Amino acid sequence: MPMSRDEVFAKVKDVLTTALAVDDDEVTPQAKLSEDLGAESIDYLDIQFQLEKAFxxxxxxGELTPENIFSNPEFVQNNKMTPKGLAELRLRMPFADLSTFEADPDINNFRDVFTVDTLVSYVMTKVNP
Amino acid sequence: MRWIWIDKFEHFEVNVAARAVKNVSLAEEHLHDHVPGIPVMPASLMIEGMAQTSGILVGAARSFREKVILAKINKATFSRLVRPGDQVVYAAKIVNVTEQGASIEGTITVRTSIAGALQELPVGTIDMMFSHIDNNMAGTRFPDFNFVFNAQFMELFETYRRDLNLAMPG
Structure with missing residues (x-):
């Protein structure tokens, strides 16, 4: 039976409260993993391991966090994603809402793409293919 | 003093699990400060002992090509003191290992004699994560030389393998 978005969100929330030692009420759909929940790079690997186990x-x-994009001069110039880079991102991350990033595609803003909702959308594609 | 907090591997199954021991002795200076009059093995050094046991286990999973760095302690709980004369046992189990890093689950027990009767009792549980730092997400470059698995750590692993060959000739 397919999982509902609410069911996926509840499990993702459990994973994040454990992996990032944050409170339940901090894990809102809009919360940014790094800026709002304090995730550091190793936490992304921890979250990945725990999502695999939970679901x-x-x-x-490279599926959840795309690789070999930011080092490619075709995709990034002067720390900004090129239109070609943005198209590549859309292709690789169909589960992510990139609209805010597209408005100011400075690569330093890229981590903000990873919100709780992004994780939920990604997991939805895995549990309900 | 050398920064080695395990004495010997008792069990080592590449990619799966390892168990190492450490004998606690009053000859170790730090016990006299921790704490004066009541020498007990510091929990922080038991975390280090587990990190060394697990780190070598994680390193072996990639034939010691990766630089394996302790990156996160997910959990560390302790329920019993370890004292001079005791033997600490670090048992580590690989939960995940990928190109980027690994996670392990560890349990610590102590072999101690109470009125001459040897017992093995629970001390704590530690879950931790390691990063293969050459594959870090930030793309930071590190020296080619593997500064993690120095001769002292490799000697522990090699000693275990030598003992195994001696115990099971041919």
């Missing part, structure tokens, strides 16, 4: 899914390398 019984496999998260292939």
């Amino acid at each position: 019984g899914i496999k998260i292939p390398k």
Whole structure:
């Protein structure tokens, strides 16, 4: 039976409260993992491991967090994503809402793409393919 | 003093689990300060002992090619004191290992004699994560030389393998 978004959100919330030692009420759909919940780079790997366990899914390398994009001069120039880079991101991250990032595609803003909602949308694609 | 907080591996199954021991002795200076009159093994050094046990286990999973760095302690709980004359046992189990890093679950027990009777009792649980730092998300570069697995750590692993060959010739 497919999982509802609410069911996925509840489990993602459990994962985040454990992995990031934050309170339940801090984990809102709009919360940004790094800025609002304090996630550091190793936490992303921890979250990935815990999501795999919680949902019984496999998260292939580069699927949730795209690779070999920011080092490619075709995709990034002067710390900004090029239109080609943005198109590549949309292709690789169909589960993410990139609209805010697209408005100011400075690569330092990219981590803000990872909100709780982004994780929920990603997991939805895995549990309800 | 060398920064080695395990004495010997008792069990080592690459990619799966490892168990190491550490004998606690009053000859160790730090016990006289922690705490004066009641020498007990500091919990922080038991975390280090678990990190060394697990770190070598995680390193072996990638044939010691990766630089394995302790990156996160997910949980560390302790329920019993460890005293001079005791033997600490670090048992680590790999939960995940990927190109980027690894997570392990660890349990600590103590072999102690109470009125001459040897017992093994629970001390704590520690779950931790390691990063393979050459594959870090930020793309930071580190020296080519593997500064993590120095000769002292490798000696622990090699000693275990030598003992195994001696115990099971051929």
